[in-house]
Amino acid sequence: MADVEQDAIRQVLAGDRDAYRVLMERHLPAVLRVTTRVTGNPVDAEEAAQETFLRAYNKLPEFRGSSAFGTWVYRIAMNTALNLVERRNRDLGWNAVPLDGETAPQDLAVSHRPGPEAELLDREALSARERALRTLTPMERTAFVLRHMEDQPISTIASALGVPANSAKQAVFRAVAKLRRELAPLRERYSPVPALTLTKEGR
Amino acid sequence: MKNFSEEDLIAYHLNELPRLRAWMLRRELESNAELASESEAIAETLRAFRDAPSPRVDDAMLERTWNSVRPSLAVLSPQPKRRFVMWSAVAASTVAALGVVALLLPMGNRTPQADGTVAANHAPVVQRMVDTIAHIRGVKPAVRPVNDRPGPLTYQPVDAVAADPQMAAYLDSAERTLTEVSHERGAPSEQTRSQVHDLLLQNAVYRQSAQEHGDLAAAGVMDDLGRVLVSLDAEPIKKDAHDPDAFRLEMSIGSVLFDLRILHPQTSSKTAE
Numbered sequence: 166m167a168d169v170e171q172d173a174i175r176q177v178l179a180g181d182r183d184a185y186r187v188l189m190e191r192h193l194p195a196v197l198r199v200t201t202r203v204t205g206n207p208v209d210a211e212e213a214a215q216e217t218f219l220r221a222y223n224k225l226p227e228f229r230g231s232s233a234f235g236t237w238v239y240r241i242a243m244n245t246a247l248n249l250v251e252r253r254n255r256d257l258g259w260n261a262v263p264l265d266g267e268t269a270p271q272d273l274a275v276s277h278r279p280g281p282e283a284e285l286l287d288r289e290a291l292s293a294r295e296r297a298l299r300t301l302t303p304m305e306r307t308a309f310v311l312r313h314m315e316d317q318p319i320s321t322i323a324s325a326l327g328v329p330a331n332s333a334k335q336a337v338f339r340a341v342a343k344l345r346r347e348l349a350p351l352r353e354r355y356s357p358v359p360a361l362t363l364t365k366e367g368r
Numbered sequence: 369m370k371n372f373s374e375e376d377l378i379a380y381h382l383n384e385l386p387r388l389r390a391w392m393l394r395r396e397l398e399s400n401a402e403l404a405s406e407s408e409a410i411a412e413t414l415r416a417f418r419d420a421p422s423p424r425v426d427d428a429m430l431e432r433t434w435n436s437v438r439p440s441l442a443v444l445s446p447q448p449k450r451r452f453v454m455w456s457a458v459a460a461s462t463v464a465a466l467g468v469v470a471l472l473l474p475m476g477n478r479t480p481q482a483d484g485t486v487a488a489n490h491a492p493v494v495q496r497m498v499d500t501i502a503h504i505r506g507v508k509p510a511v512r513p514v515n516d517r518p519g520p521l522t523y524q525p526v527d528a529v530a531a532d533p534q535m536a537a538y539l540d541s542a543e544r545t546l547t548e549v550s551h552e553r554g555a556p557s558e559q560t561r562s563q564v565h566d567l568l569l570q571n572a573v574y575r576q577s578a579q580e581h582g583d584l585a586a587a588g589v590m591d592d593l594g595r596v597l598v599s600l601d602a603e604p605i606k607k608d609a610h611d612p613d614a615f616r617l618e619m620s621i622g623s624v625l626f627d628l629r630i631l632h633p634q635t636s637s638k639t640a641e
Contacts, residue, residue, distance in 0.1 A: 182441045186434055193430060198422040207423065215436045222441050294416060312382060313414060319384065334384060341378045345413040 170234050177225060189218050192235050196242040202310040203246035204253075205298060213249045217242040243311065243325040250303040290351065297347035301340050308333050309340035372396060372403060377410050528583030529631060535574050535586075542567050542593055543628040549600060550621050561601070568597040589627045596620050 169187065176184035196217050201210035221228075221238045228237060298306060304326055311317040311325065323333035372393055379385040380393050397404045529535050545563045549556055556564070575590035599617050 178444050180443045180445060182438070182443060185441060186438075189434060189437065190430060193433060194422065194425045197425055197429075201423045202420070210423065211429070211433070215433055218433070218437050219440055222437070222444075226444060290416075294420075309417075313417060314420060334379075337382065337384075338375050338378050341382075341410065341413065342374055344417070345410055348413055348416060349409075 171230075174225065174228065174230075174234065177222070185218075185222055188221075188234060188238075192238050193218075195235065195239055199239065199242050199311075199315055200246040200249075202314050203243065203307050204250055205295070205306070209249055209253065210246070213246040214242065216249070217245045220245060240321070240325065243307075243317075247303065247307050247325065250307070254303055293348060293351045297344045300343055300347055302336075304328075305336045305340035305343070308336035309344070312337045313341075374406065374410070377403075377407050380407070381411055381414055528578040528581030528586050531581065532574075532577060535577060538567070538570055538574055539589075539628055539631060542597075543625065546596070546621050546625050546628070550618065550625065556600070564597055564600045568594070568601050571597055586631065589624070589631060592620070592624050592627060596624050 170191070173184045173187040177188075193214065197210060197214045200213035200217065201207060204210050204213055217238065221241050224241070228234070301309065307326060308322050311322045312319065317325075319330050319334050319337075322337075323330040326333055326336070328336075376385060376389070376393060380390055385393065397407055529539065541563070545560065545567060548560055549564070552560065571590060571594040575587055575594060578584075578587035578590055596617070599620070
């Protein structure tokens with residue numbers, strides 16, 4: 166598989182732009198996953214993914230192959246998504262939290278539990294999670310998402326955020342503490358009925 | 369929660385807690401229900417976010433992304449090989465460094481050899497460069513290292529005794545006199561007391577000299593020697609085993625003699641040269 170990627174890179178560097186599609190097809194899922202988790206919405210995630218592949222293409226002559234192309238483009242995706250979140254934060258009108266707090270079901274992770282009641286509860290739980298994530302600062306969200314959901318080491322997160330490793334670690338800890346507080350009311354509401362807890366997806 | 373904070377619990381669940389502390393926390397969780405409850409709440413929060421599925425990438429999205437990116441892709445060409453430039457830079461800097469060394473070598477110390485020839489000693493040149501740089505930077509030059517081992521003996525101590533034969537002779541004389549005093553029974557003889565007095569008069573001079581040379585070890589020994597000589601000169605030893613002052617003085621004499629004997633072989637060998 167690495168040979169296919171190496172060939173594609175050689176062809177791109179030789180002037181064949183269409184060979185880049187091979188690389189994009191292979192790594193779009195991972196890139197889109199991280200951009201979705203960092204930005205928190207599919208529109209920004211897709212935009213960040215496109216920007217990621219454009220940046221990677223323009224930097225491809227500098228790519229020395231010391232790491233896999235996937236790792237390299239993943240790091241570019243992390244930075245691009247974070248930059249986009251910061252840009253959006255400066256533009257207060259963009260991506261404002263909807264007044265009803267509802268999140269479109271196609272935009273969110275939904276467990277495949279049958280029944281209208283379960284679906285309603287799932288949606289409520291997912292909305293609560295999204296609301297909780299919105300209480301985090303961009304740095305906290307990115308640090309948390311990369312550490313907990315993307316399993317990235319603290320050193321990589323620190324590098325992506327441009328902060329010391331200890332600051333990145335503290336950002337993760339702060340994020341978890343905030344999320345816990347935000348989700349506490351929901352957890353208390355559903356805790357007497359184990360089947361309806363937030364954790365049903367994980368069990 | 370005793371000894372463990374919420375941050376510890378979060379770090380534990382994220383595998384960011386040091387191994388020993390994680391082990392201690394595990395032990396505490398087994399016996400502390402309150403802490404276990406806190407831990408479960410954090411674990412539950414983390415589980416809620418853990419299994420969020422990845423967004424699906426379908427053909428339509430792939431096509432959309434490609435169509436968006438493709439028009440912006442410029443035709444790339446491989447970067448020119450930088451090796452030639454890199455090697456040129458390396459060669460240029462090497463030549464420059466060699467030039468500097470060639471200029472500095474004639475300035476090195478020339479040490480006369482046994483056969484009368486003069487050989488260039490390059491090490492002082494490098495040392496002088498280091499000292500000059502330190503001087504320009506306003507930093508006190510470091511003490512010269514004498515071996516490649518770390519620790520306090522890395523640097524050669526200043527030896528004032530070796531540089532001053534009179535001081536060495538003075539120490540020899542002091543050692544002999546104190547040895548006689550420590551072995552004499554009864555009060556010291558007039559001759560011994562006279563020697564003690566002479567030694568005491570010279571002591572301050574040599575102590576000052578050792579301090580000026582920066583030989584703190586010799587100066588310290590001189591200082592102790594001076595105190596013992598003052599005691600001997602002012603109050604001769606009473607050979608009474610029950611006299612605490614006499615006992616203390618004997619101990620001091622023994623201590624100074626010990627110090628003198630440490631310095632003595634070094635002094636003797638260097639003065640002999």
